[in-house]
Structures are given as C-alpha cells and as structure tokens.
Amino acid sequence: MQEAELVTPGEVLGRAAELKAGKGAYVAPHNKTIYASLTGLRRIIPPPTDSADQRPTVEVTGHKAHGPVPEPGSVVIARITKVMARTASADIMCVGPKSVRENFTGIIRQQDVRATEIDKVDMHLSFHPGDMVRAVVLSLGDARAYYLSTAKNELGVVSAESSAGAAMVPISWTEMQCPLTGQIEQRKVAKVEVN
Known part of the structure; x- marks a missing residue:
C-alpha cells in the first residue's frame, strides 16, 4: 500500500x-x-x-x-456519561493511544463490569458520571453504541474526580480515595501496571 x-x-x-x-x-x-x-x-x-x-x-x-474507529478487541478510553441500574453509558475518547475524531458511544452492561460475582455488581458503585475508564470493545451493540467490557483486572476506572473536585487515588480494586477529604468511594478500579 x-x-x-x-x-x-x-x-x-x-x-x-x-x-x-x-x-x-x-x-x-x-x-x-x-x-x-x-x-x-x-x-x-x-x-x-x-x-x-x-x-x-x-x-x-x-x-x-x-480518525481511529473502535473495533471488537480494541482497548478504548471512555468517559462515563450516565449510570443506570443495569448499564453505564460512555463517550469513547481514545482507541488505543489515538484520540477519536467522531462521537462514538459505548455501553457497559452489568454482566460486563467484572469477571466474578457478576450478579452482585452495582453499577452505581462501579462508575460515576465523569469517570474515565479503560475498557475493551466487545461488539457493535444496538443504537450505534459499542458494547464495552471492564471485566479484566487491567480494565476499569483509570481516573475519577471526587465530590471535592480532586483527582482520586486508587487504594484497592474496588475503592478510590479523595486526597483532600480522605473520603473513600466505590469504583471498579483498573489495576495499575507497576513498572
């Protein structure tokens, strides 16, 4: 070519x-x-x-x-826009290292949040609007939205803002803490690779 x-x-x-x-x-x-x-x-x-x-x-x-286009299997960075009982909607910002030029919507379904105890997943304790998540594209779902999954350890919330407006720090795979107030919030946290 x-x-x-x-x-x-x-x-x-x-x-x-x-x-x-x-x-x-x-x-x-x-x-x-x-x-x-x-x-x-x-x-x-x-x-x-x-x-x-x-x-x-x-x-x-x-x-x-x-611009890059999400495809099944590609890892994306998305911003959570809305959290419902069984799904979370997100705007896909990057495919791999490249930022997208068009608007792509992703949906994380309850069964795709994590690999274990799927029936116990609470969407509101996994994601909040504004969270940045690393996810993998499962498929092109319905209504022009991609189905995303965070069901691997390295996938999930990579950046979140606390109610005090500070960038929260992950303290476990289910919790992030506000450095200003010390308040702990539940999240489906992406495991950070230690170099």
Missing part, C-alpha cells in the same frame, strides 16, 4: 484512461481527467483480479474518516 498523500478539491488525481474515479473523485468529461472533489487523502486501490476493468481506482477519503 502506497503512502497516502493529502489532496484538495480540484487537484488532478490522474487520467481516466489509467484510473477509475472512486469515492471523493470525479472524471471531467471534457478532458477525461480525474479530480479530487474533497480535501483528504488520495489512495490507489488495485482492481479485483476477476474484474474485466483492470484499472486501479483512485479515491479520496476525508480527514474525518481517518
């Missing part, structure tokens, strides 16, 4: 005799030249081997499409 180059609308991408226009590209009928119709990355896609037309396709994919 060749390095994708940035192009802007109206930029020449190639000649129609050698290439087919794909997404984000068009052929000008008067000179049979292919131009970019949007700002984005130019890519050449080889033709399928069984295709009668053996010209590669040139396409331009917009910047927005080039």
